[in-house]
Amino acid sequence: MAAERLVVVGGDAAGMAAASQARRLRKPDELEIIAFERGHFTSYSACGIPYWVGGVVDGPDALIARSPEEHRARDIDLRLRTEVTELDLDRCRVRTRQLDDGGRESWTGFDKLVLATGARPRRPALPGIDAPGVHGVQTLDDGRALLDTLEATEGRRAVVVGAGYIGVEMAEALIRRGYEVTVLEQSEQPMSTLDPDMGALVHTAMCGLGIETVRGAAVTAVLTDAEGRARAVTTEDAEYPADVIVLGMGVQPETTLAAAAGLPLGESGGLLTDLAMRVRGQDAIWAGGDCVEVLDLVSGHTRHIALGTHANKHGQVIGSNVGGGYATFPGVVGTAVSKVCDLEIARTGLLERHARAAGLRFVTVTIESTNQAGYYPGARPMHVKMLAEHRTGRLLGVQIVGHEGAGKRVDIAAVALTAGMTVEQMTTLDLGYAPPFSPVWDPVLVAARKATAAIRAAGV
């Protein structure tokens, strides 16, 4: 019997990265590791689901970074289709229910606990929202269910509710499968993860791709047919027939268990941790991935950001600390990148509304340049918006919409934000230049120069 037992709740990126890293540092006779996962899969790329649905990649196997068998081969006692239903922190145990075995329940004790319960798609409490034919796309099981619906359905009308990253990616996936796609977006522009002026560029591009995008469209209900299947979506003004409905309204932290156990949650419902990813106020409980809030290094507030790359980092940090090593996760700057067909969309740092909410005064500039030297074949327009703090000139955020090579340029700003650079410091950054890669002034530098001038012009 091992000296200690680690229990992991949730078998995707954060949970299994934590388990794997802990196993690297501690032998089985030092640390027993039991991981519970209610689904059929472990350690997969949820971000790849839109590409699986769109037929761009094979699934689900290609999306799995490490299979249950691989985890078990590394001495992790992985229990699939087993849902944790209660955390009993006083007695250091969790209650589980076996989903495929008549719901058999039991208790498992732990010395150390990792919560990696992920996120769930937002599902507003509307009539019909739970009807068959309405799909989230958060897990591989969700992806499989959506594909089953698509295969079983003859109609070719799809409605995507919400035009954030997932909504836009799913719209593209469904277009690829030959669907007529309507995207209903509550806000004034799609990509509400961008400022409206930048979102308008995405809207134009989506129209060009044949995706009907309705703005200011708040969904009021899902209508169902005689068998109870979803058949249309209604807004205040209109009814949109739908053979399949995809929810792309974002996700919220799945912290039902944690809340019931009295663990500390932030404003958006995510678990609050310290920099070592230990749940605040707890000695032996860690949490990471889509179920936590993280420190936003730009605004100083905690935020909920569901993203596989963060989940992996959290798991790595947790596993190091659980295993007796030392690691911290300092926070995020809010970087995200996506694409719809060949239009690349990226942002990092604060949007205007975030900056205002954080009490910051700032200037904004927007420039249009090209992804390559203007004379190089294939040069395409690229728009960069930059926010900088009044007086100090500190970079606050960057948004980019453009074509090949535009999206990952946001990394320049992500590193600059992490380093606390001013836009004037950014004007002299030594970025890679050659005609196939960039104009002689990289678009990010052009924006930094304009922001520097705006800061100066704004005076005191």
Next chain:
Amino acid sequence: MAAERLVVVGGDAAGMAAASQARRLRKPDELEIIAFERGHFTSYSACGIPYWVGGVVDGPDALIARSPEEHRARDIDLRLRTEVTELDLDRCRVRTRQLDDGGRESWTGFDKLVLATGARPRRPALPGIDAPGVHGVQTLDDGRALLDTLEATEGRRAVVVGAGYIGVEMAEALIRRGYEVTVLEQSEQPMSTLDPDMGALVHTAMCGLGIETVRGAAVTAVLTDAEGRARAVTTEDAEYPADVIVLGMGVQPETTLAAAAGLPLGESGGLLTDLAMRVRGQDAIWAGGDCVEVLDLVSGHTRHIALGTHANKHGQVIGSNVGGGYATFPGVVGTAVSKVCDLEIARTGLLERHARAAGLRFVTVTIESTNQAGYYPGARPMHVKMLAEHRTGRLLGVQIVGHEGAGKRVDIAAVALTAGMTVEQMTTLDLGYAPPFSPVWDPVLVAARKATAAIRAAGV
């Protein structure tokens, strides 16, 4: 008559950016601006010449950012085909010779002087090196001369001497024009701007493209035919017939005038300036672009780096200071990016030999990952090498060889170097992640993690 006169020597990026920025800040009655250029063109992209020669872009007009007429329309007195032959600093005047007008000479006085004399291709003192048919590719006039030779020559054998960026780009250009191309490289690998292990990847790729690359091949002479035209290149071991010969051995600062005037030069022959780009020890003389040495922020030494993006920044800084504003150029980290066909090649910071020369102890790691999520269609191998300082873990340099999306990733490291980050700090960078753009751990993060482990393993 204006209150002051600015004289600019050299009409390409640095010189004309300085002139333009000074003009923005000072009206013609405050500052007269005279610019001398010995060639036919102004403000052009020398970096675009290989693509012009290769037929990828039209030239030379497309490569010109601002024409002589545009400069003149902005009240810059631009004098083409006029070579400055002497700087008389005691009397604050320059001697010029008109190249198309019988060599007429005259003196022009200045209150302020900008030296932007650029660089010239290295031409080792070998027999035959100045024969017709041997071409540098530093100026648009050089590009035009090379194209004239190509059009006048029936043979299809080209020899490129040197396999740095220009050599490799010219090899690709000549392959595109249907030439059999042999590249002779003195060092053990092509791309001596990379460490040999990374250069070997480029060598393999060049072979795959049908470019014959001979390593360890020091050129001993250019052989000429009865009319004195170049017909072959010899090394100690062999003779390589050539209908055209391109010098890609890099460039050296063109500072003959400055040296004759006693201005301070660094070890590689470039002018030395302060951070405002003012020539050291001078009150009224600035210098920028390919004729200066710049501070390497990683090693702390000055270096000569000929690159249009630096030249433009220098010009901007000089123009601001000449015009009564304030700007500085803090230095470089040594970023460069290039490609040969679809292989992208990038580096920033120090190579191993640079780090050793700077007296640094360091660890190196190399990783292989992919430019996109491994399961995403089109994912291709990407190699990242990272150098980090012993004990401190400070990032010292990154080299990348890969495919689409690989090259500009070097910008992540360029910003991190500028900010003085450690490789451990880099492991938590919030970089853009989505399957079409990156694996869930960006290759730069993978390298940073491995470098962090190497630093820890190296102990004290």
